[in-house]
Amino acid sequence: MAGYTMHVISHTHWDREWYLTFQQFRMRLVDLVDNLLDLLDRDADFKYFNFDGQTIVLEDYLAIKPQNEGKLRKYIQNGRILVGPWYQLNDEFLVSGEATIRSLLLGHLIAEDFGVVTKVGYLPDQFGNISQMPQIFRGFGIDNCIFGRGLQLVEGRKTEFWWESPDGSKVLTMLMAFWYNNTQRFPEDPQAALEMANRAKNQLVPHVTTPHLLFMNGVDHLEAQDNLSGILKSIQEQLTEDQIIHSTLPQYVQAVKETHGEWETFKGEMREDRHCQILAGTLSSRMYLKQENEKSQTLLEKYAEPASVMSWVLGKEYPQDYLRYAWKLLMQNHPHDSICGCSTDQVHAEMMPRFAQVQQIGEELTHRALDFVASKVQTTEEANLFVFNPLNHDRSEVIEATVEFSLGPATRSGVHPIIEQAKGTDVLSIEVIDDEGKSVPYQIVNTEIITQQVLSPIELPLAQNFRRYKLLIFAQDIPACGYKIFGVRPSNKRPIGGSLSPEPNVLENEHLRVEIQTNGGLIVKDKNTGQTFVNCNVFEDVGDVGDEYRYVKPLHDKVYTTLNSSPSVSNVLDGPLCTKYRITYDFAIPESSAENDKTRSNALTVCQIITDVQLRKNSPIVEFTTTVNNTAKDHRLRVLFPSGKSPLSHPLLKGGRGYFSHAEGQFDVLTRPVRPPADWVNASPFYPQQAWVDVNNGQTGLAVINKGLPEYELYDDTQRTLAVTLLRCVGRLSGGGESPAAQKTPGAQCLGIYTFRYVMYPHAGKWEDAKVWKTAHQHNVPVRVIQTARHDGDLPGHLSFMRIEPANLVLSAIKKSERVDSIIVRLYNTTDEFVEGKFSFPGEAKEVNLVNLNEEFQRQLATSTNVVKFSVAPKQIVTLEVKRET
Template identity: 25%
Template structure:
């Protein structure tokens, strides 16, 4: 984006056209070699050569001075590298009499220096020692006007310090013929020839028979006259060629191009968010200024966060945007708070991206988005169409799938269908921002679109400057104006300023209803023929699968602490909402503003580069501050709600203290809970009684005699769903036992340690630390492969060719080095409730501690990891070779699951060698399987019978310290009979991430009993994820989803006092009539894989009115 241009950089004229890129292989395949060669010669008339530049690494005073002797500086060319520090480039530019025979006397010559550094590239430009421009993303600057043979100017360019090494791309010295208009522009002729050759065979009514016309136009150009510097004859031949080309205009005007200005702005990446605020301000100010100058120019913008920044910091800018939105020239797209990652955030987080974003757009501009807009995220989960559709968005735009490193999806526009049947019309532009409005490029893109979707007659083209903001420049708009006008008479497509919505409105009415269903399996089998165009309608498929990006596979793992914060903040905020909702029914004001601010912080930090771990270190420090604030806010909200709720509960005990155990899930739970208890008197130990006075198995972990405080674990049974149970903690004196039952067994031998309970038996090898056997005792079923090393830590050399923090390259997993030695294998605890084996290891510079635990009554094993990670370019996995396998493994995705192949028999399967998942992945057959559940990880792979969880990476760019240091996380090994659906793996994933929570409370009488549930879902295949107060009414919102593919009648038990219930969309817009409500039970149908929202309305004296 231009920051400052000095007087020499005058306003660009309507004839200013940056040099066209010349790519014969792609753009000129329909022309003869002779025609291609002639057009290539014409291209050389478009710009002065400026290949060699004197280069100085490092700063120096007055590097711009004409008196400076740079003769000893080395010469460099385009696409050369330079260091991060300030550098200088110098060259003298001289105007020749002719350029390859073409007289450029009187022309205007434009200068543009092109360099980048994976981020802002600030530069200072000097002509003859005078500074003429300063900033990054600079527009072309006039160098000579009018050009006279022999004129010379010394150009010096200083590139300032950057976050990454620089790449010098080259210099463009664009020649603009004299503005007198007396001479035809040879580059205009060249562009038309290329555009016509690209488009004629791919029009809605194909006309390859007219390609000879293009050949004739090229043939008419008199290259002998050019070689002889006969300007009159050469110009006459150009006019003749133009006349031939103009005859093609009626046919080429069938190709329509919607030009939508856009600025892809990264909220935080190679710069902190504070800098992004300024980038947004500059981008928006430029867009508004250009709208004043170009009355037809339109601009599209996503991310409500940017709107909030303008509304709060620059209200004058926001006021102008409101007016342009009203006029239809500023298009609101996306609907989300930010452009997030779309694989790793929980499904409810994606809903809140839209709820918070759409509400803010409505508040500020009176509109909401209808187009999902996330062009640069790193893959797209299969439930996204449903989330969009149920939020009022009917379309989706992304370009990222073009980045695939192995295969290309064979379509540009298609119906994208979620597992439940929800569909959004989806479009792949060729980039999120093009830096030109160039008919050679646009025609090639159009032709490719028509090949992939027969019958295409209209294309959406996004242009502008992106990443660090910028948007369309004046030069781009001049170029657009030029070719829009040319498109009325000449051999180029019919281009016009437009919006993405206008494109979808036009195209949606011209689609072939016969749409074949495709997915990755069908592509692997070769079903890639373009769908037919019927009666001129566009042929398009229905894609019923995820959109997996075959690139950037390391983003599921990099910056592990940030990913843990993402997961934990989602859990904490959803729990706080549930408690606050039930407290609201008891009369406490619902903390809507505080929770909205929490969600804004959570959703901002799910921005795709933040979530991916692909930013500089400072942005994760900013994120950590946000998360600290979110966790503090959630604790305050939860504590306040618990105080309100517990005040009405009968917690009275005659001795000892009461402890409430809370269950945030909508099903009863029996599991181990951590407790802190402070007794009023001295005690040797503590014992627990349940609400019925029966002993609760427990184990003291630690105690502080001075404060009478005990830390213990307890196995609590049947804690009510969305509810609590009250335990009674009392002192144990003398030699009384603190706990009841114990089914744990520990057998310690010289070569192995065996842990077992009534459900499982685990054998761990003392020499290697491997789990060598994992048996289900009721059926005596072995879950690990023979002679296998379960929980093997595998290391991989991880040196991607590019995009260090982003990429795990193909072939990375072909070879691994196991961490096969141990420092020690010891029994850490052998108690009445939990047995733990500690395995410690040292490998290279890193240290590993794994506590492998089996609890009494548990049917899963937990592995708590404490790692001091000090590696570089190493990837770490935990591997489990299983006794059972199948052709597909199942992975959790937002609000659902997906099957992916475990085979590698074709390019589509081979490309998916590292895949995203949320809380779990499962591999097995119809009889048995194993779920690998995690509390903060997102990368998995499964090959044949091997299931692996990716634990850590160690990239060095853009954050050289990414993931170095202490890492703590837990995963659970859950062997089960049957498949993952029968085993309720979905429930186990939620339980590991949101354990039962215990809190000591005061003893008193109350109206609520010692056990209580505020709600439950009777259907095991339906999981309730969120309970919150409605945004605009006295209703509670219950969100749930069906995950087993089974249509059901949901029985939703809700808090007492409900007046009526309705179904709504994800944006809380009521849909349909009242639902069946019998007592406190709502009955509502749910489709397979549906995300369902029910609003239950309350009234009465106890309900807080705010």
């Protein structure tokens, strides 16, 4: 192929925080932008600068230099500075699919405000790419992708190809095979500059399908090359057949498109891990960050936004500004150097206040919205429980609730005397009734006398005393995306008796029998299928001499498990609705690595592990809460669940049989082999998950559900054991010796006390048959309960604000539109089959439209109705817009 066009892209890759803190890097950012604006002012031949696909850099810069906003806007509007489509470049596997959509949505809003959105699906340094990214890009009108990690050049692979999502969405994709710095900075000498251009050309030519070559002029945190325009002229003067141009990513993409090549198609997720290219160890570095992120995401997506929509429909102002602020705070923690846990200790220390602030805002918004809705409900008791279900299916389950009865008026005098009188008195009996006045089974967990602040916008805080009951209630038929009221009143009735522990160290309900062995492992019998699982919830600890990016096994490792332990076991809660046992281990493991990381030390340290095993009435799951006091360094701690599953045939095996895991991803369920391909040298055998992972043989299966524990592995052992990582403890940012990332990070050893929550779910059939996602989401998104008083209201005792059917359609978002006064409802099809969907709601909508992920109109579905039917393709993401009657 003769006559190549070399597209030189001036850019920087902006890691907001990494081996320096955000504020340290921001000083460099301000210098970069100041110098860039000066360069654009004085050199008309320096045409373009690509700002890494981000818009958060505009906010970070203008917070310091607001006086330069006009100049920034000018150069963005005339196309010389290119920003967006992202808010920030988030890691794709460690955040929810909804969070990725929000980064693109917010990036579009900011870039639109500044003038122009760069419609390039830019993924320069994400540690692999999710399967549904082509569909997500298409949802924002982006038909292309340029990426750096996830696939590598192997024999026969070209740098241009189609990338296809499971729903069939395709984007034209270009691999930066020689990274985003293949012409990082041209030498000033004309001959040397030509030699650099030719080297880059010669690298690319064997692998490209078009005459257009991508030359990335920049790298992490580099400023624009201020003498570039002259250098490019000197190179062009020396070229005979080729041309070199100062270009942009959109111009390069358009040029490639116009060649109309016959490109091959790659389907699914990009996690090709030859030579640790995707840095898979970041799935488990600083696990506490992943847990806080899951908590924050769930709070905004499943509670604050849906509850705010409910209250908005009833007349309360929608808190758009606060929600956007909370999302921005959360997304500041989503870049790969942040959420992946691969930065300095100080960087990660500064992430925690962001998570805390997101949770403070989310909790307050949720409470205010639910309190407003509850105030509109007709209630009959002095104390009522408003139970909010944010999921798109009705629920009947044992729920946790707290109810308080006043012990006297609020005062300014601190502790009211009645609190002393109340101490030691008998617990008052209560009765729980549903909205039809029928008595509801409940179990008292504990009672206490408390003093609370009473806040008012017109008075100083007061103090008031209450008797608080912590209850378990068997709540039935809680409506989808709605609420149900339960009354609580003093009564002479005693709670129903009974036990879910028929004998010592045994938990049993309608579906499961759980026996605690002397070593602390569990024997779990599934009454519905007859399958038995042995040695469940055993802990395994191995050495790790890697770094924040990579798990590295010591040359002479020592593996420790709790199989031969003798833990203490005690029953800490029992009743007709729930029983709980506590298993306490003194787990002795090596205190650190030894002999220059070749092995583990002979000196042992005790890591106490306390696991609460819980079983609720009529529940098909075993719940675990495990607290670890980590006193060891340089190790990895996992919890194990042997599945005992036989091989299963699958198209990936081309007619053979083998072992596969099925894990929830972002708008997808991923099927993965037990081991990566043999030609992936130094590949990691562990994978990412969202809420659950499953292994089955077609007839029966076992799912493990988690909250914020994104790393799992399916062992290639006789029991096909599912392993979920709890802790990975290392002491270096990067062990490769590269500067400046080769820093000590003692905080990454994660010494101290950590708590983990996960679930075991035996089931019949495949994961699709068992609707594993439904059980997982029901566990991870529990109902929210607030107390409300007696009051008149127009709303009934139970109400569904909307329903999405069937259950194969999973709700992803209920929110207000970013641009207009309408409701946005997003859902996706988990299955490989077409689904006929039904969306219904009380009242009547002016119209219901299909919109894209950028909330732009696509087509009208219905007008003046409260029921809408629509078809959803396999693995399709659908966004609906509901315009209300005003």
